[in-house]
Amino acid sequence: MADPTHAYVKLKGKIQTHPGETVRIRHVAELVTNSPSETAIQDTVLHTLRPEDGNRYVVDIIQVIEALQQTHPELLVHNIGAEHMIIEVLAPRKKISMLLVLFVWIVLFIGSGLAIMNFHTDVSMPEVHERIYELVTGEKNPHPLIIQIPYSFGVGAGMILFFNHLFRKRFNEEPSPLELEMFLYQQNVDDYVLANEADGAKKK
Known part of the structure; x- marks a missing residue:
């Protein structure tokens, strides 16, 4: 056999x-x-x-x-x-509208700028800079630009390093926090679809 x-x-x-x-x-x-x-x-x-x-x-x-x-x-x-x-x-890709890209970019730029300014206001960042300047130099200065300008560049550099991207350039192979969040979101969507499909199959 x-x-x-x-x-x-x-x-x-x-x-x-x-x-x-x-x-x-x-x-x-x-x-x-x-x-x-x-x-x-x-x-x-x-x-x-x-x-x-x-x-x-x-x-x-x-x-x-x-x-x-x-x-x-x-x-x-x-x-x-x-x-x-x-x-x-996969749906056919639509042509990207540069006008829409520009609009989204402006909205995100303004929104992120307001968020940073509101955060600095909440933690009294200008007063902190003034106090640091006074402690280091012994003089009072209402506009310590020698601290504020490098700090502003540091905020931008920190965001670039945090998200691990500069335009399309990636600094290392580690996924960025945004990529991890997108992965978890997609995984949750897939789990939801599978769970609903299984429930629907049981009811049939």
């Missing part, structure tokens, strides 16, 4: 593709099998993305098993990973 043919499937975490793409098993999962038809198995069609699928399509391991067993009924499929994964459908 011939040995049974096994296929071990591990869903990937998340992939990105374009609208209308034909999704195959090799796109969404890592697969190991003792079948001589491994290439054909990996090329098994799972789903063709449609407009009604939206910008996120959730793949369930049951869907993968059904697709494999329909085309290769001799396979014994084993799941060794997560039960769901997400296909993110």
Whole structure:
């Protein structure tokens, strides 16, 4: 009696593709099998993305098993990973409006400037500079520019180092705080989508 043919499937975490793409098993999962038809198995069609699928399509391991067993009924499929994964459908990029970029830049510039000024007012930064100048020189000066000007440059340099970017230049390989926040936000969105999909599947 011939040995049974096994296929071990591990869903990937998340992939990105374009609208209308034909999704195959090799796109969404890592697969190991003792079948001589491994290439054909990996090329098994799972789903063709449609407009009604939206910008996120959730793949369930049951869907993968059904697709494999329909085309290769001799396979014994084993799941060794997560039960769901997400296909993110990339929308066509729109042309960037320079007027909109300029408007956003002005709003952010004014907003960040007001935030810094309000912070300095709350902590009485001008009085602190005056006191530091008096302690160092022994003289009172209502406008200690020798302290205020380097401090202003230091605030800007500190922000650049904190966010680890100067335009498109990165200073080291560590992710910036903004990148970490975006990663956590995206991870929370994916978890929410997977949780809702699982709840919806249970109710059906």
